[in-house]
Amino acid sequence: MDNTVESSVDLGFIEKCSDLCRLNRCYFPSKLGGKPAWLDPKHIPSVEDFICQSCLKQMVFLLQIYAPDGNNDKAFHRTIYVFCCKTGSCYKHGDNQPIKVLRCNLPRKNDFYSYNPPDYDNLSSSEDRGNIASLCHVCGLAGTKTCSQCKVINYCGKEHQRIDWKFHKPFCVESDTELHKKPGKERTYLFSENEIIIEAEEDFQDEDKNVESNAKSKTAAASLFDENDLQEFAGMCKEDKQFLKFQRRISHEPEQIIRYDRRGKPLWCSDNFIPQASNIPPCLCGSERVYEFQIMPYLLSHLNVDTTVEDETIDWGTIAIYTCSKSCSPDVSNDKLSYIPEFAWKQTYS
Ligand SMILES: [Zn+2]
Ligand SMILES: [Zn+2]
Ligand SMILES: [Zn+2]
Ligand SMILES: [Zn+2]
Structure with a gap:
């Protein structure tokens, strides 16, 4: 008997990126680690939105998936962002707190990107178009504070200025502003940066x-x-x-880190702690949220977490991401809402 079933799932894999320009926001990347490539570069979320409610430390950018909504002109460009806490003890069974999800939409005609698709054969690092906000040099969130000596580098707050000082100090007195912007070596605050490539899952038995x-x-x-x-x-x-x-x-496909199947069903890793519809809160706009993609455990082996430090061993079986079924657009009069919160459900092995 042939039990082959057609799959509607797309899989995401980590791809070492030879040219990191490819991960600039102007190329609408799906990527892992580094700083977020903000789709809307003007209304950047601030650090207060990313404080873990368990340990009160700042969450770190995990990944983003570029997923336009073909049924909604206002979501011609659409990216989902996932942040997570780096404190291992925050990953308790039945607790979704350490994960935070945001979604951003833009119509095809917008202030930041050309109406036509980017030229992927001629990558360039220039992405200064439109009015762009300053970003924290360490984490990539809104950089509202500036180094008081050189006035070139921005930070989200005192904490990131402090952890960056040993890298920034030698450049602080230099007049070459490009030098300032070079990423510091041996920074371990961020997860290492790679492209995520998406491929259709083959039919399975x-x-x-x-x-x-x-x-x-x-x-x-x-x-x-x-x-x-x-x-x-x-x-x-x-x-x-x-x-x-x-x-x-x-x-x-054991190296899959993402399973993408919008409006489909997640592949749960256990019979325990599967959400009911009532466990998934509606979007801020009032519409129901639908399942969109899940993050797989293989990703954990790629995060440069220090497993020798006990409290850094973050863990999950799978994380299912639920997003607004209408891909609603924010109220344009409210800058803060350019990035709309979405919902994550973390499942651990029993
Ligand atoms: Zn935490
Ligand atoms: Zn920061
Ligand atoms: Zn400085
Ligand atoms: Zn909505």
Whole structure:
């Protein structure tokens, strides 16, 4: 029997980028780490929006996915941003606090980008078009403070000025402003920067039926054990089922870091802690949110987190991202809302 099922899922993979210009915002990148490539470069979110409610430390930019909405002219350009806390102990089971999601839309005709697509064959680093806000040199959030000596480098606040000082000090007195803007070496605050490339998932074999019959024969074998063992075994079989399904599906492409299937269903890693519709809050505009993509555990092995420092071991089974079904656009009179909050659901292995 042929159990091949067509997949509607797109997968995201990490691609080492030979030319980091490709990740400038003018090329509408999907990317991992580094600073965010802000779609709207004028109304940048500020640091207050990114304080983890558990540890009160600032969250770090994790990734962004460029995902235009073909049904909405105002979302001709559309990017989803994900930030996360770097404190391991904030990743408790059943707690979505350490993840923060934002969405930004722009129509095709806008103040910042050409109406025509960019020329991907002739990459350039120039991206100064329109009125652009200053960014923090360390984290890329709104840089409202300026180094008082050189008045060239901006920071989101005192904390990032402090951690940047040993890198910035030698350049602070230089008059060459380009030198100032060079990224400092050995910065570990940000996750390392790579492109995310998106490819369609190939059709897969649906082996669910085989699993069910396996489970049955296991249950038959279990009749040899006493009642307690049997109950424990049954619980394990049930538990294993969603986890096995998860493992089997990703085993075809084990290096996937993103599964993208807007309005589809996430691939949960466990039977536990799957959200009900009532667990997904509506968008600020009042519309329901729909599932859009999920972040996979393989990504964890690529984050330069120091696993020898106990509290830096961040962890998840999968993170499902839910976004406004209408891709609503913000009220233009409210600058702060150019980046609209969306919702993340973190699932851990049981
Ligand atoms: Zn935290
Ligand atoms: Zn900063
Ligand atoms: Zn300075
Ligand atoms: Zn909305």
